[in-house]
Amino acid sequence: MKKLFASLVLAVVAAPVWAATQTVTLSVPGMTCAACPLTVKAALSKVKGVSKIKVVFDKREATVTFDDAKTTIQALMKATGNAGYPSTVKDR
Numbered sequence: 001m002k003k004l005f006a007s008l009v010l011a012v013v014a015a016p017v018w019a020a021t022q023t024v025t026l027s028v029p030g031m032t033c034a035a036c037p038l039t040v041k042a043a044l045s046k047v048k049g050v051s052k053i054k055v056v057f058d059k060r061e062a063t064v065t066f067d068d069a070k071t072t073i074q075a076l077m078k079a080t081g082n083a084g085y086p087s088t089v090k091d092r
Contacts, residue, residue, distance in 0.1 A: 019069025026087040043083035
């Protein structure tokens with residue numbers, strides 16, 4: 001019984017770290033018209049691992065939920081930048 005328990009403990013400790021869903025808000029100051037959020041959302045939606053996007057024109061920001069095992073915040077910022085809308089992580 002002790003060996004079984006020790007094996008279980010070892011299996012849990014040695015288990016890989018699982019990915020987590022994260023949410024980040026990006027400041028996108030270059031959005032200057034009502035069509036800009038559509039372009040920003042389209043660019044972000046092409047990033048693998050993104051599951052939810054909310055772009056608010058009035059606040060000039062995009063809130064993105066993503067799987068951190070599939071993408072990074074840097075990749076999200078690169079996507080908006082490549083679409084012509086450089087972004088930075090917004091301070092909370």
